[in-house]
Amino acid sequence: GAGVSQSPSNKVTEKGKDVELRCDPISGHTALYWYRQSLGQGLEFLIYFQGNSAPDKSGLPSDRFSAERTGGSVSTLTIQRTQQEDSAVYLCASSLVPGVPTDTQYFGPGTRLTVL
Amino acid sequence: KNEVEQSPQNLTAQEGEFITINCSYSVGISALHWLQQHPGGGIVSLFMLSSGKKKHGRLIATINIQEKHSSLHITASHPRDSAVYICAVNPGAQKLVFGQGTRLTINP
Numbered sequence: 001g002a003g004v005s006q007s008p009s010n011k012v013t014e015k016g017k018d019v020e021l022r023c024d025p026i027s028g029h030t031a032l033y034w035y036r037q038s039l040g041q042g043l044e045f046l047i048y049f050q051g052n053s054a055p056d057k058s059g060l061p062s063d064r065f066s067a068e069r070t071g072g073s074v075s076t077l078t079i080q081r082t083q084q085e086d087s088a089v090y091l092c093a094s095s096l097v098p099g100v101p102t103d104t105q106y107f108g109p110g111t112r113l114t115v116l
Numbered sequence: 117k118n119e120v121e122q123s124p125q126n127l128t129a130q131e132g133e134f135i136t137i138n139c140s141y142s143v144g145i146s147a148l149h150w151l152q153q154h155p156g157g158g159i160v161s162l163f164m165l166s167s168g169k170k171k172h173g174r175l176i177a178t179i180n181i182q183e184k185h186s187s188l189h190i191t192a193s194h195p196r197d198s199a200v201y202i203c204a205v206n207p208g209a210q211k212l213v214f215g216q217g218t219r220l221t222i223n224p
Contacts, residue, residue, distance in 0.1 A: 031210065043202065043214040056211060089157060105149075105212065107159035 002026070004108035006092050012114045013082055021077045021111045025094030032075050033095075033105060034067055038088040046090075049075060082115045089113070119143050122203050122215035130223055135190040137218045139203030142184065149212065150177050150188050151202040159202070162188070193222045 005024045013019050025032050034046040045059035049069040060066070064082075069075040079086055089112050093105040120141045129135055139148070150162040163170050163177040165186075170177050174193075179186040190197055203215040 033211065035212075042216040043204070043212075045211040045213065048210050050210065059211065091159065093159075104161050104164050106161070107151075110157055112157075 004092055004094050004106050006090075006108040006111050008111060009109065010112045010114075012116065014116050015084060016081055018078065018080045019082055019113065021079075021090050021113070023075045023077070023092030023094075023108060025073065025075070025092070026096075026106055027073075029094035029096050029106070030072065031095040031097075031103070031105075032069055033093040034075070034077050035091045035093065036088045037091060037110070038085075041088075043091070046077070079113075082113075084115050087113055087115045118216065119207070119213050120203055120205055120215040122201075122218050124218060125216065126219045126221075128221045128223065129193055131194055133193050133222075135193050135197070135220065135222075137188045137201050137203075137220070139186045139188070139215055140184060141186075141203075141205050141213075143205065143207045143213070145205040146208055147206045148179055148186050149204045149206075150186075151204060153200040153202060153217070155199070162201075190220075195222045195224050198222050 007022045030051045032049045035043050037043045047067045048056040064080045067077045089110040091110045092108040095103040095105045097103045123138045147166045149164050151159050152162050153159045165179050174191045176189040198221050200217045200219050202217045204212040
């Protein structure tokens with residue numbers, strides 16, 4: 001079966017532009033996560049969706065970042081007025097079992113965002 | 117201080133050597149994960165554990181909850197094991213908190 005997919009794989013944009021990054025989780029997975037990996041930095045949590053519950057947005061670095069998940073499946077991470085420090089690889093992950101805090105997460109290939 | 121610390125940051129070894137990567141954490145957790153990130157960037161979950169020890173092929177992961185410490189061992193290491201190994205914890209929530217990673221290079 002298909003794994004987690006993300007698009008685009010690479011995105012180059014100019015400072016100040018808005019970007020949208022897409023994640024298609026594994027079919028049937030109810031939990032979806034966004035993470036960021038900046039150059040030379042470790043991974044950091046951004047946002048988590050679980051079913052119809054309110055998302056955990058505690059990792060979003062500023063109000064320029066937002067995400068939505070439509071129909072409990074596809075998710076879009078939007079960055080408004082991009083800054084150079086937003087350059088990073090944005091990773092999406094999904095997991096199967098709701099309410100199980102230790103379920104294995106399956107990662108997508110990531111979107112490499114470069115802000116010029 | 118990071119909530120999750122890994123050591124060493126970089127490790128180079130010869131093929132066949134026994135490898136140990138360590139992870140210490142400072143928060144209460146519901147589970148600890150070991151992840152592998154290959155040079156192409158893809159991340160694969162190797163282990164998820166909340167107690168004891170797990171083994172998969174040449175990989176062994178252990179955790180000591182009282183000491184807040186976990187180790188990842190690789191037996192009979194091979195150049196294809198070269199990757200970044202990342203320790204991550206669930207701090208009582210769904211999200212993961214990550215260590216900085218250990219870059220492992222196995223030379224033939």
